[in-house]
Amino acid sequence: THFHPEHAYGAQVFAGAATYLVNRAQAEDLTVKGAGYLEMFRGLGEPVARQLAGVELPRPDVVYGQAHRLDLGGRVVHLQATGRAHSRGDQVVTVPDVGVMFTGDLVEARQFAIFPWFPPHDIDVSGTRWLAVVRRLAAEAPRVVVPGHGEVGGPRLLADVRDYLQLLWDETRMRRAGAASEQTHVEEIEALMVQRHPDWSGREWIAKGVACLCAEHTG
Template sequence: MEGRWVEVADRVLVRRYAELDLSVGLVVGDGGCLVVDTRGDERQGAELLAEIRRVTRDPWTVAITHSHFDHSFGTRPFLGRPVWAHEGCRADLVENGDRARDEWSRYYRDLGRADIAGDIARTEIVPPDHLVTDRTRLVVGGRPIVLAHLGRGHSGNDLVVHVPDAGVTFAGDLVENGAPPAYEDAYPLEWPATVAALLDLIDSLDPPGGGPGGPGGAVVVPGHGDPAGRAFVVAQHAEISALAGLCERVAAGLLSPSDAVRLSPYPEETTRIALGRVGHR
């Protein structure tokens, strides 16, 4: 999907980027549109806005799925219109945004990507100005939108964006396709319950007859990787539940970390990071 929009349901578009295999979204209505995530720096955000303007000239509303740089640092070009996110997203950007900007700029510089490093370093971090605590319902361009914080998982401020009339859910990094879930900032013992709540949301808010393709045809857009269906989320829920169980056994002294690595559905690095996150508040 690099460089072009793909319509995954009626006027619901996904745009993919090779850098970090990132997916962003656009929901087009009548007289308004919803932008899901703004990419990783101010220049990337401006590029995204230019591409949105090729699709629609209507005013936008923004929803940020979580505070990590690749989803939220491109917000400044979108100022002047509402920017929605979980309240913890704002708190994290205010408290830790400058540090994250420095860390990611240094990361790309060490990779030899001075262009990306410079773009991140020059970015002004803009916190959201409309906050969700639990669940908020919007109407954007005549289309109903549900913003829901279902619990902690990939981060402490994950927000899912559901488009009921299309059967599409933007899951952020609660779901990841093509790579193991990222646990660096995660809550591994809570993540399974959050994804279970995501499945309940999909089931409860899908239009009659299901999403695209009929019953069970809901589309789930991960923060990274190809759009998928409900079955993919069920399979990933089983994997993160298995890893959560291993984390609990290690924390209780019933299993060694090396045995957890051997039994894990994910690679060693992912598993050890998850083990190290147990107990974080």
């Protein structure tokens, strides 16, 4: 679904036996940022570094533009590039005959949206575009949603992310007009979001989301 290590790396084990199929922006992400992310994830500690031992950056066999229809033999799968959101090269994979949608990190279950906002190294994530993408996907109303992290669920998962991103955007925009510091804004928004979703993990991503949206609002 996108180039991040826990989603794409390790695909080299299928070399020669399968086709690694990605969209154009995803291929560019791999080329431009693949090695840097491998290095960064290896720095996250020994357990992660061990998981990444022997990883070679996967090289796409087939690169498509906007959409690709893949016939697996008796089952057709659609790949669709969503445009920049959680990363530059996000795509969703749908299985129309059973109403299943694989979202990658555009959707997580019981976890705050992951904003890989690491200025100046990586500022590709866009909260406003992400919100637009999730609105569109929610309107497709898939029966089953397979998130990037967490348990498989239904269309409620899409609605949850849509509502969270909308609220994050509204709260950030509203506070930008006030006199308080950005740090104060972040703390207030974090408190609000945790209160609303006390059982969600990944609280560290709230502040990154606010920082990303602040930059988009100013820029």
